[in-house]
Amino acid sequence: xxxxxxxxxxxxxxxxxxxxxxxxxxxxxxxxxxxxxxxxxxxxxxxxxxxxxxxxxxxxxxxxxxxxxxxxxxxxxxxxxxxxxxxxxxxxxxxxxxxxxxxxxxxxxxxxxxxxxxxxxxxxxxxxxxxxxxxxxxxxxxxxxxxxxxxxxxxxxxxxxxxxxxxxxxxxxxxxxxxxxxxxxxxxxxxxxxxxxxxxxxxxxxxxxxxxxxxxxxxxxxxxxxxxxxxxxxxxxxxxxxxxxxxxxxxxxxxxxxxxxxxxxxxxxxxxxxxxxxxxxxxxxxxxxxxxxxxxxxxxxxxxxxxxxxxxxxxxxxxxxxxxxxxxxxxxxxxxxxxxxxxxxxxxxxxxxxxxxxxxxxxxxxxxxxxxxxxxxxxxxxxxxxxxxxxxxxxxxxxxxxxxxxxxxxxxxxxxxxxxxxxxxxxxxxxxxxxxxxxxxxxxxxxxxxxxxxxxxxxxxxxxxxxxxxxxxxxxxxxxxxxxxxxxxxxxx
RNA sequence: GGCGGCAUAGCCAAGUGGCUAAGGCAACGGUCUGCAAAACCGUUAUUCACCGGUUCGAAUCCGGUUGCCGCCUCCA
Numbered sequence: 001x002x003x004x005x006x007x008x009x010x011x012x013x014x015x016x017x018x019x020x021x022x023x024x025x026x027x028x029x030x031x032x033x034x035x036x037x038x039x040x041x042x043x044x045x046x047x048x049x050x051x052x053x054x055x056x057x058x059x060x061x062x063x064x065x066x067x068x069x070x071x072x073x074x075x076x077x078x079x080x081x082x083x084x085x086x087x088x089x090x091x092x093x094x095x096x097x098x099x100x101x102x103x104x105x106x107x108x109x110x111x112x113x114x115x116x117x118x119x120x121x122x123x124x125x126x127x128x129x130x131x132x133x134x135x136x137x138x139x140x141x142x143x144x145x146x147x148x149x150x151x152x153x154x155x156x157x158x159x160x161x162x163x164x165x166x167x168x169x170x171x172x173x174x175x176x177x178x179x180x181x182x183x184x185x186x187x188x189x190x191x192x193x194x195x196x197x198x199x200x201x202x203x204x205x206x207x208x209x210x211x212x213x214x215x216x217x218x219x220x221x222x223x224x225x226x227x228x229x230x231x232x233x234x235x236x237x238x239x240x241x242x243x244x245x246x247x248x249x250x251x252x253x254x255x256x257x258x259x260x261x262x263x264x265x266x267x268x269x270x271x272x273x274x275x276x277x278x279x280x281x282x283x284x285x286x287x288x289x290x291x292x293x294x295x296x297x298x299x300x301x302x303x304x305x306x307x308x309x310x311x312x313x314x315x316x317x318x319x320x321x322x323x324x325x326x327x328x329x330x331x332x333x334x335x336x337x338x339x340x341x342x343x344x345x346x347x348x349x350x351x352x353x354x355x356x357x358x359x360x361x362x363x364x365x366x367x368x369x370x371x372x373x374x375x376x377x378x379x380x381x382x383x384x385x386x387x388x389x390x391x392x393x394x395x396x397x398x399x400x401x402x403x404x405x406x407x408x409x410x411x412x413x414x415x416x417x418x419x420x421x422x423x424x425x426x427x428x429x430x431x432x433x434x435x436x437x438x439x440x441x442x443x444x445x446x447x448x449x450x451x452x453x454x455x456x457x458x459x460x461x462x463x464x465x466x467x468x469x470x471x472x473x474x475x476x477x478x479x480x481x482x483x484x485x486x487x488x489x490x491x492x493x
Numbered sequence: 494g495g496c497g498g499c500a501u502a503g504c505c506a507a508g509u510g511g512c513u514a515a516g517g518c519a520a521c522g523g524u525c526u527g528c529a530a531a532a533c534c535g536u537u538a539u540u541c542a543c544c545g546g547u548u549c550g551a552a553u554c555c556g557g558u559u560g561c562c563g564c565c566u567c568c569a
Contacts (some may be wrong), residue, residue, distance in 0.1 A: 011497090031569070044569035074567070117513085156564075162495045162548095163565065205567085227569030232496090234568090257569070258498090264561070268568060295506065295517070301499080301562070311505065311518045318517080321531075365507090373507055377516035391533055464527055471529070482530045491531095 003058070003367045005223075006299065008231060009155055013369055015243040018222055019252065024060045025221035026052065027213040027251070029230055032114070033093035034078045037100050037303055039289075040260045040267045044227050044491075046290055047257040047298040047370075049106040050419055051225070054366050057418045058179045065216045066109040067209060070116050071202055076191055078191055086192055090114075102288050105420040112407075113218055115208040122203045122211050125195075126183045128245045138174035140186030140199040146179045149240045155254060156232035158472040161181050181237050183207050206237035213250070214242065226253035231256055240447035240458050258301045267304060275304070283440055285433055288313045294372040315380075317433070319416075321384045324426035325390050326409045334403045340403035348400050351389045355408040362415050372419060381486055383411060389461040430491065437492035441478065452488050 003016040028048045031041060048066075055062050070090040079086045081458050088184050094114075103106070126142055129135035134148050146152045146160065153159050163179055172178070182204035187193035193200040213221060219242070226235065235254065244251040262273040280289060292312035296302045344352055358378060365374035386408055389401075397405065403481030424432075438445055451470050458466040471481055478493045 029569075032567080037569090041569050071566085075544090139507085156496075158496055158565075165495055214542090225569095229564065229568055232564060233566090259563075259569075261562080266563070266568090270566095270568075291517095297507080299498090300506090303505085308505065315517050315521095371507075374515070377507065380516050386530055388534090443524090459527085462527075468528065475529095479532055483526080484531095489531095 004369055004371045005253050005255060007252075007438070010258050011157075014253070016253065018060065019220065022059070022061055024055050024062045024223065025217035026055075026062060026064045026223040026225060027209070027217055027221060028064070028066045028109075028224075029209060029226035029234065030066040030068050031097060032072050032074060033090045033097060034072070034074045034094060035269070036276045038267060038276050038279060040227070040268075040418060042100070042104055042277050042280075042289060043260045043293050043302065044257045045101055046293045046420070048255075050294065050372060051223075051370055052107060052300075053418045053420065054370060058363075059384050062097055062110075062355065063217065064107075064109045064349075065111050065113065065213065067212050068097075068112060068114045069205065069208060070094070070114045070175070082189070087326045096278075100281075103281055104289065105423060106276065113212045113216065115203065115212075118208060118211050118215065119203065121215060122184075122207045123194075123196050125207060125214075125241065125245055129183065129241065130324060132244060134240075134244045135183055136176065137198050141174055141182060142198050142204075143175055143177060143180040143182035144183050144237070144240060144244075146240060147177050147183070149244050152179075152240055153236065154238050157327060158232065181206060181233060183241070186458070197416060206234055207241060209234070210223055210238050210241040210250075213238075214246075219246045219248045219250075221251055223253045223255060225255040226299070228256040228258055233491050254299075258296075261303050262305070263300050264303065271342070280309075282308055283436060284313060285316065285429065285436070287421050287424065287429075288316045291316050291376070293374055294419055295419075297373055298370060299457070306368045313433075316421075317430075319383060319422065320388055320424075320426050320429045323409070323412070323422060324430070325387065326405055326412075327426050329390060329405055330402065330409070333397070333406075337403045337406075340400045344400055344404070350406050351385060352404045353409065354385050355382055355404075355411055358374050358412065358415060359409055362418075366418075374417075375419070379412070379415065382408075386412075391426050420479065434491055437478075441492070443477060443492075448474065448477075452481065452490060456488065 003021075004013045005016050006013050026048070028044075031037065037045075037274070048064075052062055052064050068090070071086060075086050075089050075267055079089045082089065098108075099424075126135055129144065130137075135142055136145055153163070160177070160179060166467055184201050184203060184207075186199055186201045191202065193202060196324060213224070224235065224238075231254075239250050261267060265271060265273065267274045288309065289312075290305075292309055293302065293314075295312065302308075361378045362375050365371045365378060386405075389404070413422050435445075437443075438448075451474055455467045455470040458464075458470065474481065474490070479490055480493050481488050481490050
């Protein structure tokens with residue numbers, strides 16, 4: 001089966017066909033840098049990160065562009081509020097954004113262009129739109145004449161009459177049509193400005209993406225992505241600008257991710273119901289956040305709550321428990337024992353072959369519009385098979401077992417990497433997880449270990465009653481114990 | 494008002510015409526254990542919001558009803 005993707009433009013899944021064989025250009029709309037990123041931004045970033053990584057996994061040479069909008073009303077407002085220039089704001093939040101994305105394991109884009117570095121290109125594009133009769137000057141403000149562009153509304157499935165019937169179009173005397181949007185805004189006192197044929201001003205929001213995508217990916221490129229709230233007006237306007245100027249399709253496939261919700265409502269700045277990525281990373285391992293997001297399809301909404309994150313954490317713990325078992329089983333067996341390939345007895349071969357079909361099943365799921373939820377289901381299946389297999393041949397694994405486990409682990413890690421999962425060392429994962437949980441619940445490690453030592457002494461004397469009381473006290477603090485032959489390990493539930 | 498999406502077990506979530514409706518979390522029973530925990534095995538939706546229709550056959554297609562959500566204003 002070949003890759004199929006849901007295209008917002010046609011509202012159906014289509015066979016994916018790159019413009020140039022073996023190469024893919026993706027443009028994903030980035031953020032306006034005036035504040036910290038929240039979980040909603042993380043969801044979008046992770047969705048396109050996985051798309052990016054999966055396409056590379058398939059062997060495509062991917063050019064991934066994600067911009068920064070670094071001039072905009074909100075930024076100017078914020079700069080005034082903090083008494084600095086816009087660069088003071090944008091530099092700070094670009095840095096914060098990059099830190100957040102790095103922490104989440106989101107790969108940096110091939111190029112991360114900024115709007116303010118592309119003003120000349122925007123002026124050129126607006127000039128072209130004037131030549132085509134699609135732009136008009138209204139006293140220093142330049143607007144796009146939407147009526148002049150056939151097909152305005154084709155992405156969002158609207159037409160101008162419907163939109164005009166809507167209650168919330170702002171009245172602006174300067175506009176010829178209420179739906180016309182700004183390409184260039186005359187600067188007011190104290191605002192940043194650039195010289196242009198229409199006077200001092202700054203670009204409108206939409207023009208930058210048309211310019212930067214064309215600069216780095218050409219007039220027509222493969223995939224354009226973003227959150228579903230960008231479909232209208234942002235992406236609709238990009239189409240009007242770019243296609244109005246070139247007469248060619250802007251992008252072949254339009255992909256939009258669904259929202260993160262809180263209590264069934266969109267997580268957003270205006271509702272104030274957001275959690276920043278920084279805050280969430282204090283409480284959860286980054287891969288728990290990724291798993292939370294990837295367990296749903298990227299176009300569906302996901303509901304964010306303490307409980308859903310807790311579920312994701314438990315699921316992630318299951319994966320790492322298996323990775324830890326694999327690590328421990330193989331600790332004394334470096335390298336692969338390749339001579340066992342082809343010599344496996346029936347029992348070993350069955351496990352081996354099941355795990356070796358994992359990439360196939362993974363690809364089948366991901367080829368269906370990046371169905372990460374189904375892919376993750378297959379990973380859990382593999383984990384169950386391996387746990388069962390390891391439970392049988394515990395202590396000293398036979399050489400053929402080692403061969404199967406080495407190959408299985410490679411496969412698991414290779415596929416996990418596409419989703420940005422299993423990248424941590426299992427011991428490190430559980431250490432940091434425990435430290436996080438201990439801090440969240442206000443517990444004290446020395447105290448817990450003191451209790452465990454007291455219980456060890458009680459157990460040595462076969463004082464089961466006392467040992468159980470101690471354990472019960474710990475269980476009430478959500479600390480669970482596991483007795484292994486010579487020691488006791490603990491974790492937080 | 495216009496446009497669009499969603500409704501699957503206690504919770505989360507795959508599945509878009511036909512083998513036994515994935516998987517995770519939770520719960521319960523068993524193996525293991527001094528007892529537990531983890532892991533493993535087993536159980537938990539004759540049924541997919543509701544009503545009607547198409548079909549040999551539908552969670553899946555069509556029509557209607559109800560409920561929830563998004564966009565139409567900055568927003569991932």
